């Protein structure tokens with residue numbers, strides 16, 4: 071044979087990933103395809119698991135510095151989903167799910183509640199407080215206090231709320247969508263309004279500032295809403311006997327999917343639990359993991375899982391590969407597991423190691439249906455915790471769930487009093503830079519992913535999977551020098567702005 075053909079250019083994934091080398095996203099590069107459509111024509115809709123559709127392939131990781139109620143409502147508003155972490159009591163985790171499920175707007179204000187008889191010692195950073203008969207969300211609304219009302223008091227330590235609150239404020243329905251709330255505040259000429267549910271529970275307080283903030287972000291697409299008409303919310307559980315009780319209360323709160331959280335999912339504990347979930351809660355999608363091999367995936371799929379979480383040691387805070395010498399390069403892991411899972415109609419979540427939009431394009435092109443992110447979302451406005459300053463930079467704490475600090479946190483008996491008497495960490499505690507709101511940077515990230523798909527010649531996630539399976543997708547390994555060349559290099563200084 072003379073000359074070269076297209077089939078000689080680059081490698082198919084099946085060939086590239088069968089040479090005994092563990093590759094990660096940065097090791098590989100994809101060769102461009104043919105463009106016959108605009109980037110905006112790319113459709114990123116997908117599935118988290120067998121029966122949970124999403125309009126964007128983004129999942130917030132079940133970590134206590136990433137996914138609580140505010141992340142859940144923001145991700146669902148964007149068309150993604152968050153998995154509420156389980157590093158807390160079942161009661162608190164259920165409250166976090168309920169708070170997300172009860173909202174229809176992409177924010178949670180954490181406005182405090184007081185009774186009229188209370189004396190406010192410190193208003194903190196809050197702008198408003200809600201006053202109800204008994205000081206709880208479920209008793210009747212009597213007023214609202216603004217921080218300015220409180221700060222103007224001459225005798226703060228002796229004045230009950232009743233004496234300076236604003237009486238009987240007009241409230242809006244907690245089921246109002248963003249535009250309805252905006253119209254309501256405008257037409258009533260209000261600066262704020264409590265949001266009240268049909269059952270009379272006070273869900274939150276919305277202000278014109280919130281409306282302006284949300285308006286300044288890119289327009290929201292199709293939100294993730296379940297058959298109950300509420301935001302899609304997932305939750306994580308462990309594999310202990312007591313996790314069955316935890317699951318029971320999470321199901322009561324209406325979770326749409328449960329993630330069985332473990333670094334090594336191929337265990338008798340997880341297999342038994344997945345079977346238990348499928349038997350007792352057939353309506354809930356059960357996501358198993360983590361796995362990085364076909365054999366692990368096979369066992370969890372046989373147990374009945376509806377989704378698979380792929381990644382071991384690839385996370386930014388992970389030390390598993392260092393500590394246990396077990397894991398796999400993330401590109402290889404995603405490709406191998408997805409190649410097997412697709413034959414069983416089980417979507418794959420590429421978990422960990424995502425630090426830019428290119429990694430998301432690669433994960434999806436290698437067979438994943440979604441990506442799960444920790445550090446990428448942790449510095450956001452919606453992540454739990456408050457901002458601090460480190461060396462002049464605004465940062466938020468981000469920690470591994472296998473870090474000593476997370477393992478010994480408060481009430482969780484998962485590790486305390488365990489058979490494992492000597493605790494060894496598999497994660498670290500760190501901090502990530504302030505990234506602003508996920509409502510702003512996730513849409514830009516998705517636009518970048520669409521541009522990557524356009525370059526590949528794929529109009530959707532199923533279509534990029536088709537390119538992969540037909541061997542039309544061509545890849546190569548990048549040498550160290552090629553990786554340097556692919557990054558920013560040779561400049562005396564530069565400013566990197568993503569959007």
Ligand SMILES: NC(=O)C1=CN([C@@H]2O[C@H](COP(=O)(O)OP(=O)(O)OC[C@H]3O[C@@H](n4cnc5c(N)ncnc54)[C@H](O)[C@@H]3O)[C@@H](O)[C@H]2O)C=CC1
Nearest residue numbers: 309310331332333334339360381382383384390471472496
């Ligand atoms: N994706 C990754 O690479 C990694 C993730 N992590 C995260 O850290 C956290 C902790 O992970 P793991 O330590 O793997 O948690 P785990 O709960 O799966 O395992 C902890 C220990 O308990 C044992 N165990 C679990 N269920 C049991 C049962 N019913 N009876 C007796 N023993 C049982 C396990 O075999 C293991 O020794 C998770 O949030 C996980 O996602 C940790 C390390 C790596």
Ligand SMILES: O=c1[nH]c(=O)c2[nH+]cn([C@@H]3O[C@H](COP(=O)(O)O)[C@@H](O)[C@H]3O)c2[nH]1
Nearest residue numbers: 131385386388423444445470471472496497
């Ligand atoms: O080895 C580990 N030790 C840990 O303490 C730990 N905590 C989380 N994870 C996993 O990392 C994922 C998030 O990774 P990224 O920050 O890279 O998105 C998460 O989604 C998890 O899969 C851990 N892995």
Ligand SMILES: [K+]
Nearest residue numbers: 383384385388
């Ligand atoms: K790592």
